[in-house]
Every structure is written in C-alpha cells, then in structure tokens.
Amino acid sequence: MKFKAFLLFLFLTSFSVLGNDIQIGVYRGHNIQRIDFSYNEGSYMIYGDSTAFGALLPNEFVSLNKVGSKIELKKGVRVLGTFKKVTLKPTSNENVLRLRPRAPVLHERKYNDGFIIFSGTKGLTIVNDVSYKHYLGGVVESEGGGGKHIEYYKAQAVISRTYALKYLKRHQKEGFNLCDQVHCQAYHNKLIYTDDIRKAVNAVDGIYIIDTVSNSLVEGFFHANCGGQTSSSDYVWKEEIPYLQPFKDTFCIYTRQATWEKRIPKIEWRKFLVNNYFYPIEDSLYRSIIYTFDQVDRKAFYLSPHLGIPLRDLRYQFKLRSTYFSCSPDGQDVLIKGKGFGHGVGLCQEGAMGMANQGLNYQQILSFYFEGIQFKHYFEKLFFNQLPYKVGDL
Structure with a gap:
C-alpha cells in the first residue's frame, strides 16, 4: 500500500507540472x-x-x-x-x-x-x-462573487469542474472546448479578489461527481435562486434527468433574489398568447382567466398543459427572472409575482450559500441538490487506468 501511495504521489506531482489544460x-x-x-x-x-x-x-x-x-x-x-x-x-x-x-x-x-x-x-x-485550477478560480468568482463561505466555493468548484468535463467538446468545431458565456460557464477574468476561492479550488482539486445509476458525469446545472423549490429538468429542456427531481429548498427563501415582481401591459400579454399559441380568446371561460395564474408548486405550462404554452417561453419573451411565478390582472397591467432567479434546475447557489453558512460541507451540499451521486477523483482515475498491472498486485 505504501508503494501504491508513492506511485500515486509521483503521478500527481508530474501531472501538475505537465498541466491539465x-x-x-x-x-x-x-x-x-x-x-x-x-x-x-x-x-x-x-x-x-x-x-x-x-x-x-x-x-x-x-x-x-x-x-x-x-x-x-x-x-x-x-x-x-x-x-x-x-x-x-x-x-x-x-x-x-x-x-x-x-x-x-x-x-x-x-x-x-x-x-x-x-x-x-x-x-x-x-x-x-x-489550467483547470486557474479556469475554475475565474469561474467560481464570476458565478458566485466574493465574501462567501469556503464550503460553498468548494461545492461550486466541484460542480463547475463536472460541467466542464461533461461538455468538454461543446465548441470543438470552433477550435476550443468551452466559452466564457453563461451557457457554458461565466468566465470574465482570472481570480482577482477572493483568496478563499483559490483555497477552495485547491482543496477539491481533481474532484467531480457522477450519477451512480448510469456511472456517468452528472449534468452540473446551477442557478442563482430556486425560489424555494427546484425545477424538474424536463420543465426547461424537455429531458427528464432522474437525479434532478423537484424538491423543496428552504435554504434560499429569505435571500435577496427569492422574490420579485414585474408588470406587463395586458395588451402585450394577450397578443403574445393569442398570436403565438392560438389562445382561445373567443371562449368566454378562457377569456376570463387569461391574466390569472396561480403557481404554488412549480409547473411546466401556463394555465393548463393542453393549451401548450410553456412557462419557459413566457420567461424569455418578457425577460422574467424565472418561470416560478403567479399573476393577476391589475388595472391595465398583468401583475407578476415571482420566486427565484434562473432556470431552477440543479444546484441553487443562494441555497448552497445558506447551507454552508449553517455548517454543512461541500459534499453534503452537493448531495442535497443531486440525488444518488458519488464523488470521484480525476487524477487518481487517470493514474490507475495507466497502470500496466492490477492495483491488487501492489
């Protein structure tokens, strides 16, 4: 066992010198x-x-x-x-x-x-x-900002590494792996302000997470605030992912992005529904409820699934912070009262920050948001894959 550990040390040392770009x-x-x-x-x-x-x-x-x-x-x-x-x-x-x-x-x-x-x-x-170390430092600071608990930074670093590994070939045809925009991961600068991020990235160096059922990298989605309930992945991308089921999250409900309001002119709301989804405005029942929608738990569609109006389309059209909203008529406007910020799938960043502040570590945080996962070490996997003999022979 000592010899095995020594070989692993030599490999990790040489790997860090060669870089993992x-x-x-x-x-x-x-x-x-x-x-x-x-x-x-x-x-x-x-x-x-x-x-x-x-x-x-x-x-x-x-x-x-x-x-x-x-x-x-x-x-x-x-x-x-x-x-x-x-x-x-x-x-x-x-x-x-x-x-x-x-x-x-x-x-x-x-x-x-x-x-x-x-x-x-x-x-x-x-x-x-x-290098992954420098890239993740920039991503965590761009996505999470400064002044947060180090265990949150560790969780964000692990999920960001997992996401990068999962989508490593996303921009391959353009001559690179990932880009700096949010559909990959925000990466607006090198790590500048927060030394705790550097410590966190170093502490979880090489760690990523897999789904234990498929034994594959998890979809490392994250968002700013879920509003108290995460979203099912098929509500957003039409694909159901077993380890990303919706559940209640009380760690983010008292944060700054937990609730919001916005007003949309009734004429714009009605025009969009009628012109794009053939909303049955001539039907007296549907005409009476066109501006009234109550969403206690997260839903995928406005008013009723058979109308075929995805909430995600309303969010993009009217630049809403999330799909987790209710609305009612108010004078000439539709008053929208919403919860959360972002798509709501996966890790809730403000919830993770709240968990870290209450003493939970990064593994507990990630296991809360991603069900049935296992933590793996990238460098150790590479080491054992390259051995010309079985590990049990050492």
Whole structure:
C-alpha cells in the first residue's frame, strides 16, 4: 500500500507540472477586430505561426488586427508580419496577461496562462489555454462573487469542474472546448479578489461527481435562486434527468433574489398568447382567466398543459427572472409575482450559500441538490487506468 501511495504521489506531482489544460474562447459575445495583449505578471514568448519573436516583457504589448483570414501582429508599433495563428506562451505557471479590445472598445480583462488567436468568420477567435485550477478560480468568482463561505466555493468548484468535463467538446468545431458565456460557464477574468476561492479550488482539486445509476458525469446545472423549490429538468429542456427531481429548498427563501415582481401591459400579454399559441380568446371561460395564474408548486405550462404554452417561453419573451411565478390582472397591467432567479434546475447557489453558512460541507451540499451521486477523483482515475498491472498486485 505504501508503494501504491508513492506511485500515486509521483503521478500527481508530474501531472501538475505537465498541466491539465482546457481551452476557453473569451470575448465570445463580441466580434473582436483588434485587441492588445500587454504584460501583467511574468513574461510570454510570442509566436506567429511557427516563427518565434522573443518575449513580451514589462511595459511591452502586442497588437493583433484581423486582416481577412489572417492576423497582423505588431509588437509596440513594429509590424512583425501577418499570420494564420498567433500564440502567446507563458514562461512559468503563474503568469498573467492583460487583454484590451480596441475594435470594438471593451473593458480590459486579465487571464492566467497562454493564448492562441486565429481569425474567425466574423472576428478574432481568442482562446485562453488555461489550467483547470486557474479556469475554475475565474469561474467560481464570476458565478458566485466574493465574501462567501469556503464550503460553498468548494461545492461550486466541484460542480463547475463536472460541467466542464461533461461538455468538454461543446465548441470543438470552433477550435476550443468551452466559452466564457453563461451557457457554458461565466468566465470574465482570472481570480482577482477572493483568496478563499483559490483555497477552495485547491482543496477539491481533481474532484467531480457522477450519477451512480448510469456511472456517468452528472449534468452540473446551477442557478442563482430556486425560489424555494427546484425545477424538474424536463420543465426547461424537455429531458427528464432522474437525479434532478423537484424538491423543496428552504435554504434560499429569505435571500435577496427569492422574490420579485414585474408588470406587463395586458395588451402585450394577450397578443403574445393569442398570436403565438392560438389562445382561445373567443371562449368566454378562457377569456376570463387569461391574466390569472396561480403557481404554488412549480409547473411546466401556463394555465393548463393542453393549451401548450410553456412557462419557459413566457420567461424569455418578457425577460422574467424565472418561470416560478403567479399573476393577476391589475388595472391595465398583468401583475407578476415571482420566486427565484434562473432556470431552477440543479444546484441553487443562494441555497448552497445558506447551507454552508449553517455548517454543512461541500459534499453534503452537493448531495442535497443531486440525488444518488458519488464523488470521484480525476487524477487518481487517470493514474490507475495507466497502470500496466492490477492495483491488487501492489
């Protein structure tokens, strides 16, 4: 057993040196035509295709400009050439670059590790070649913010790693794994403000969760606030997932995003239902209840399933915080009183924060939101898979 543990230690040590990288497309909500990369911490080697142009040092920057299917590369004001791909490789593990889009002009961001840039169909494709440790730190801070309990950060890091592993090939055709937008996971910067996030990510390094029935990675969905009851996955994506059944959650009901209100003009509400779903407005019974809907427990459809009006469609059309709402006529408006923020499936972030504040650890938190799961360690799995002999022989 000691020999087995020693081999595992050697493997994990060598694996951390080699890195466990993931490629993230950043600024994906914009068609970047020109962007500057400047020194922040640690030097970077500059490559245009396979040609090396030395290092990016303090007070220096490179400028990349889309020119058709290629990129014009400048170092300062000196043009280095036009290339299919530009690569910025860090010279050590903790290096950081500043990114400042110039066309269009956008806020500066900072990211750890390396970059690969090539010309896409509409703009530059900017890919952060980053370690899981640095990626998860940025995701947890972007998704959860600062000032939270470390056990919540651990839970968020585990679910975010699981999600990344599950959808590792989502943007493969575009030249990277995941993007920085919320349909993948928000990743708006390197970890900057919260050292507890760094500690949490390190504490759960390599841990992910599987569904014990299918022995596959769970769907690591999460949302801001469930409003007191999580949602069944088929209410949102038409696919029922056994370990994501709806249940009551009292840990989030007194938080800032637990309740909300919004007014919609009656004429807009009625027009949308009639024009898009052929609501039977000529029927006197249905005409009398078109603005009245009571949702004690979460439902999938407005008023009645046979009308075929998904609540998710109403949410998107009228920019509602969630599908968990009731409504009633109020003068010329429909008064909507809602609960929660987000799709309601999986981990409720504000609920998880409440659980952590009450002393529950990250495993208890995740087991509360994902039924019948098992915690696995990615590095250990890789180690035992590569052994040329059985573990029992050690």
